[in-house]
Amino acid sequence: MSTETTTPIPRLAVPPPVLAAPTLRNGRWSGYKRLLGARMLELKREPEIIFWVFGFPLLLALGLGIAFRNKPANTTSVAVVQSAGAAQTMALLQSSSDKSSPAHSSIQATVLDRQSALNAFHFGKFDLVVEPNPDGSVTYHYDPARPESVLSRSEIDAALQSAAGRRDPLPTSTQVSSEPGSRYIDFLIPGLLGMNLMNSGMWGIGFALVEMRQRKLLKRFVATPMRRTDFLLALTSSRLIMTVIQVAALLGFGVLVFHLPMRGSLLSVLFLAALGGVTFGAVGLLTACRAQKLETASGLINLVMMPMWIFSGVFFSSQHFPAKLQPLIQALPLTALIDALRAIVLEGASLHSQSARILILAFWGGISFVLALRWFRWT
Amino acid sequence: MASPIACANLRKTYDAKVEAVRGLSLRIEAGECFGLLGPNGAGKTTTIEILEGLLAPTSGEVRLFGHTWADNPRQLREWIGISLQDTRLSEKLTVRETLELFASFYAEPRPSEAVLAELELTEKSDAWVGKLSGGQKQRLAVATALVGNPRILFLDEPTTGLDPQSRRQLWDIVRAFQKKGGTVLLTTHYMDEAERLCDRLAIVDRGVIIAEGSPSDLIDRLGGHHVVEFQVSNNVNDNGSNTDGSNVSSNVSNNGRDNVTNNIVILSEAKDLLHNTAPEETIALWRSLPGVESVRYEDSTICLTVREPHLTIPALLDSLDQQGHQLEHLSTRQASLEDVFVKLTGRHLREN
Numbered sequence: 001m002s003t004e005t006t007t008p009i010p011r012l013a014v015p016p017p018v019l020a021a022p023t024l025r026n027g028r029w030s031g032y033k034r035l036l037g038a039r040m041l042e043l044k045r046e047p048e049i050i051f052w053v054f055g056f057p058l059l060l061a062l063g064l065g066i067a068f069r070n071k072p073a074n075t076t077s078v079a080v081v082q083s084a085g086a087a088q089t090m091a092l093l094q095s096s097s098d099k100s101s102p103a104h105s106s107i108q109a110t111v112l113d114r115q116s117a118l119n120a121f122h123f124g125k126f127d128l129v130v131e132p133n134p135d136g137s138v139t140y141h142y143d144p145a146r147p148e149s150v151l152s153r154s155e156i157d158a159a160l161q162s163a164a165g166r167r168d169p170l171p172t173s174t175q176v177s178s179e180p181g182s183r184y185i186d187f188l189i190p191g192l193l194g195m196n197l198m199n200s201g202m203w204g205i206g207f208a209l210v211e212m213r214q215r216k217l218l219k220r221f222v223a224t225p226m227r228r229t230d231f232l233l234a235l236t237s238s239r240l241i242m243t244v245i246q247v248a249a250l251l252g253f254g255v256l257v258f259h260l261p262m263r264g265s266l267l268s269v270l271f272l273a274a275l276g277g278v279t280f281g282a283v284g285l286l287t288a289c290r291a292q293k294l295e296t297a298s299g300l301i302n303l304v305m306m307p308m309w310i311f312s313g314v315f316f317s318s319q320h321f322p323a324k325l326q327p328l329i330q331a332l333p334l335t336a337l338i339d340a341l342r343a344i345v346l347e348g349a350s351l352h353s354q355s356a357r358i359l360i361l362a363f364w365g366g367i368s369f370v371l372a373l374r375w376f377r378w379t
Numbered sequence: 380m381a382s383p384i385a386c387a388n389l390r391k392t393y394d395a396k397v398e399a400v401r402g403l404s405l406r407i408e409a410g411e412c413f414g415l416l417g418p419n420g421a422g423k424t425t426t427i428e429i430l431e432g433l434l435a436p437t438s439g440e441v442r443l444f445g446h447t448w449a450d451n452p453r454q455l456r457e458w459i460g461i462s463l464q465d466t467r468l469s470e471k472l473t474v475r476e477t478l479e480l481f482a483s484f485y486a487e488p489r490p491s492e493a494v495l496a497e498l499e500l501t502e503k504s505d506a507w508v509g510k511l512s513g514g515q516k517q518r519l520a521v522a523t524a525l526v527g528n529p530r531i532l533f534l535d536e537p538t539t540g541l542d543p544q545s546r547r548q549l550w551d552i553v554r555a556f557q558k559k560g561g562t563v564l565l566t567t568h569y570m571d572e573a574e575r576l577c578d579r580l581a582i583v584d585r586g587v588i589i590a591e592g593s594p595s596d597l598i599d600r601l602g603g604h605h606v607v608e609f610q611v612s613n614n615v616n617d618n619g620s621n622t623d624g625s626n627v628s629s630n631v632s633n634n635g636r637d638n639v640t641n642n643i644v645i646l647s648e649a650k651d652l653l654h655n656t657a658p659e660e661t662i663a664l665w666r667s668l669p670g671v672e673s674v675r676y677e678d679s680t681i682c683l684t685v686r687e688p689h690l691t692i693p694a695l696l697d698s699l700d701q702q703g704h705q706l707e708h709l710s711t712r713q714a715s716l717e718d719v720f721v722k723l724t725g726r727h728l729r730e731n
Contacts, residue, residue: 022487
């Protein structure tokens, strides 16, 4: 602004007269408190948010937990072709002790004529068709592309051979390991927790901000004496409160329904979740710092989340990816969060042992926050 | 004491090419209601947002009560109340929650209940914002501006899209604020709003002020306070060539007879030609009638700005009779700011 054209007006020592005598005085934090209160009220009144933040992850955990539950006993379903040797084969199968089966499966055998047996096999009702030949030998019909069929073939073969009198030259013994802590659901719940924190941080901050910008609500706010830091602080605080509730809901669900073991300290988990929540809030802030339209924002948010959905090991271990990619994958904030959560929940690791991952998270959060503040568009 | 609002040589250029505001200066005194009147895209909103400290001008200076926005923005924000054009407040908060949220930003706000009562929103105070009617939403928007106990009220198109009753309600609110000594700056493209509400106004077009003064001053500058509007047709036997009755018919010229043509000229595609479409002689003819100050054509209507309609109208009727024209329509009305705007720019306010 140039001032050359106007004569400088002396600054007023006294403010212009008020129109109505003030009856209220607000303290330093009144704006922050109201902003936080308003944000929490809005969240509470938005049924979709309640569902996506709390309902959806619980449903996902429940569904996947049931689908991948450790079945107490696998059943191998086989058909025996009706023939002269059928009765003898059935007898051998029944006499075989299921202790010899590595999968602890019980064998369910049915005698059928050849055509129906093969048809039912093709439709997946049986894993294997056993056809006794007139010469006393046995033919297996199996599908090498179906893992359960392959497994069934070797199990039935072992059962028949040992029932027929085979003696194994090497004595072996087995130790069963399917205790809580090493099951898929135990692996899954910390992953879901991490993913949930990422989702709600990105959408809860990023999307909400763009919506307010599009409605010109941000502009309306900065047209008042509101402190901009109070606004961002209130948004962050609301995210922290939600984080605590999310952790309690998902972990509580895991412990109650799936007997998830909590080997580490709850405080460490809370600390990590809070850090994760704030970090993804900051990433959401950065993602949304300039977008004017909701469509742009959702595209950007999905773009940022996509690599982490794929690589960070929510549903399966990130170790499955090639070693060359590992340094990149380990540097993703979601990988750091999920791995640290798993270490603490499942292995009882201390926070201190996770400091590298905590640093990765804090680094992403810090950088995002600083850049977001620099580029942020209020209007 | 320094003026509540003063600005000098404001310029705002977007992307180094679009000049939204091109050198605009204003001084608004305490207790005044000042209006920026102009068509859409004239630069009104850009100007008001620069004054509100929401946009930085490309060049020029703004002072509110003698302070620039760089001096102490927080202090200035305490002194002003703003209603933006089209803000959608959070729909899932109640009216009272919204107002208390805004009140919490100010050091010394007014009690929300008092503001709600003043804006007749008490009944709706527990309703969600999303459930309010357009008029109620707009009153709430003004309430959020008033709750901070401001000295200046900025209103950007406060009544656009409202029903007549809601508009009048808002005018009353603005007047009440002014009565307490408040200063108001509003933008509008409604003539009647500017005429009734504003003590002074500036007509803005293409980023500059083209006229400034009180509404009656501006109308005085037209020369006449009355407008006579009429349409003519030629004698019946000449009318056959133009039977489709549409005003957007092709150029009509009745073989140059008398140079007075029916449905004179249609300008849908060239609005700026408004002044120049009728043949000079015809304009001169109307101009020569007693008491006529200016003549203009608007589609097929001829508008005369006149001082004394009781002298002009008989003369007009005689003249039409002599020329063998038939009067199709005649009306007189008070001159309005619209006439001022059309005279100054050759365009209507509501045209784009």
